[in-house]
Amino acid sequence: MEETLGLWAIDELVSSLASKIELHLLKWVDKPEFMFALVHKIISDFIEGVDDVLQPLIDEARLVSCSAKEAWVSAMVQVLSGFLGRKVLPTLVERYKEKASKSDAISSWLHLIDEIVRFDKQMQSLISSDTYLLPGSERSMSALSLFCDRPDWLRIWAKVELKDAWNKLKTELKDERAWSSDHKPETKNQHFLSTREDHKAPLAADFALKKAREMIQRCQTLPGSAHRIQFIKSAPCKFLWHFFKIMLSRHKSAEFLGYDAEQNLVKVCQLINAARFSECKLKEWSDDVDLLELRLAEKGLNFDANGSYFFDEEIESLIEMETTWVMELITHALQQFENYSFHYFHNTKQFELITEKAVTVSDDLVEALDTLRSLLLLIKEHLNDNDFLDTWRSIADGLDHYMFRSLLVFGIRFSVMGAEQVKADMQGLFYAFKAFCVRPEAFFPCIRDLLKVLSLDRKEVEDLKSNLDNTKCSDRLLTYGISSLSVDQVLRVLNKRTFLV
Numbered sequence: 001m002e003e004t005l006g007l008w009a010i011d012e013l014v015s016s017l018a019s020k021i022e023l024h025l026l027k028w029v030d031k032p033e034f035m036f037a038l039v040h041k042i043i044s045d046f047i048e049g050v051d052d053v054l055q056p057l058i059d060e061a062r063l064v065s066c067s068a069k070e071a072w073v074s075a076m077v078q079v080l081s082g083f084l085g086r087k088v089l090p091t092l093v094e095r096y097k098e099k100a101s102k103s104d105a106i107s108s109w110l111h112l113i114d115e116i117v118r119f120d121k122q123m124q125s126l127i128s129s130d131t132y133l134l135p136g137s138e139r140s141m142s143a144l145s146l147f148c149d150r151p152d153w154l155r156i157w158a159k160v161e162l163k164d165a166w167n168k169l170k171t172e173l174k175d176e177r178a179w180s181s182d183h184k185p186e187t188k189n190q191h192f193l194s195t196r197e198d199h200k201a202p203l204a205a206d207f208a209l210k211k212a213r214e215m216i217q218r219c220q221t222l223p224g225s226a227h228r229i230q231f232i233k234s235a236p237c238k239f240l241w242h243f244f245k246i247m248l249s250r251h252k253s254a255e256f257l258g259y260d261a262e263q264n265l266v267k268v269c270q271l272i273n274a275a276r277f278s279e280c281k282l283k284e285w286s287d288d289v290d291l292l293e294l295r296l297a298e299k300g301l302n303f304d305a306n307g308s309y310f311f312d313e314e315i316e317s318l319i320e321m322e323t324t325w326v327m328e329l330i331t332h333a334l335q336q337f338e339n340y341s342f343h344y345f346h347n348t349k350q351f352e353l354i355t356e357k358a359v360t361v362s363d364d365l366v367e368a369l370d371t372l373r374s375l376l377l378l379i380k381e382h383l384n385d386n387d388f389l390d391t392w393r394s395i396a397d398g399l400d401h402y403m404f405r406s407l408l409v410f411g412i413r414f415s416v417m418g419a420e421q422v423k424a425d426m427q428g429l430f431y432a433f434k435a436f437c438v439r440p441e442a443f444f445p446c447i448r449d450l451l452k453v454l455s456l457d458r459k460e461v462e463d464l465k466s467n468l469d470n471t472k473c474s475d476r477l478l479t480y481g482i483s484s485l486s487v488d489q490v491l492r493v494l495n496k497r498t499f500l501v
Helices: 008-027 032-060 068-097 099-126 143-147 151-173 203-218 225-234 236-252 261-286 289-300 312-340 342-346 363-382 385-409 416-432 445-454 458-471 487-495
Strands: none
Touching: 008 032, 008 068, 032 068, 032 099, 068 099, 068 143, 068 151, 099 143, 099 151, 143 151, 151 203, 151 225, 151 236, 203 236, 203 261, 225 236, 225 289, 236 261, 236 312, 261 289, 261 312, 261 363, 261 385, 312 342, 312 363, 312 385, 342 363, 363 385, 363 416, 385 416, 385 445, 385 487, 416 445, 445 487, 458 487
16 A cells, blocks of 8 residues: 555554455456546545544544544545555556547546546545645545656646647637637727637637546646646647637748638637737646646756746747847838838829819828728727737838828929828828827827928928927927927938928
8 A cells, every 4th residue: 555644553453454445446447437446435425424534532642643544535535546546547557558448548548537636626625725745745635646656647648638739729710710719899998818719719718628638637637847847838738729829820821912812811810819828828827726826846856847827938939029029010001001002102203283272182092091091990800909919010110200201202202282192192101001190190200200390391391401400409390290200301301302492
């Protein structure tokens, strides 16, 4: 019999029962639920009697921190654990190693682990909250302790769990709807994301994370931090890496060019949401007390444990994927706008008009703005709120620099009517972002300052040019409310202004 908590009376009582119990257990080697039910019944039937008879004697002898209940449960658990280690697991291991019986062995193995996990939870509930658990008693209170001295069995258990979870995930992903997401209507606190629906994450991500979480919980009563770390790294962590590879593979099939560009953009948004949701969940799990303890133990065992989270490598990989894919959305939007606005910047005559007329958004810019607004609304619909906030602001920043630079580079000169044309066109650009903020012009600092320079009349232009030519002092710009352009940039714009003689 395995080592127990060492109460002689309990050890003697259990020794007299062990051989008789094992006679019954041998009948149910292929029915583990019956074995666990029998042991559970014996423990439950005698636990109150043990406590009533032995605990007063222990207290009278002043044996500090000694529990008859705990000793009884521990001794009986070790009887069962020892039996499983001698009579059940070796047979399962042999069947697992044989190709013909491997599939059945995996099912039996998983069923046995299910029963062990359930039994361990029942034992924990039998030990009341006021019972003092002796240091080192963790191992003797769990039937999973049979894996502590057999690292080869622990490895097989991890492989079995990994294979089962992987097969279930592959089955789930056969349906394309697994990548769809249903999300809640927007709320006032829309940037605080907690649930899958808040993240607009696909069902596939939720399924994968739940399977990983289940595996972590199944080893919760496995004694010893090193053993739990080994199991989690070998099963749940590997399973998550397999899921990440699926995400990467799915991303490779998404090209923004072609007839299905919109569908592929939605696909990328779904992947970003999956990465963001997974990242948040892994950080949330890492804050659990159990995993915090394992992280400290991992560092103490001199493993590669430099980060602050138990799932540091996984989280870093998710952040990298998420960042890369968001940058792809931003780049796509900017390139698309550049393509559609090509003729706008080359049509320099529209900025040099002298004849007064009603000014509307330039025909050469209408398609670019319409396409941009449609793209932003599509991304907003399918991308989680936090990443969409970063995305549209980055697109606005990119357009701010692109529009300002292009208006200076293409040899454009601005008449009074030309300046009005630019103002109308920039208002159209601001309108494309109106659905996402109250004052979109605040996110276009260069264009905002450009419009201020273009609003100056002839005298103001001449005065400002004279002052800047003489002093090169940027403080002078502040009097005109210009804060984002340099002196040289303002002078370039001023030199492009033309007025009727």
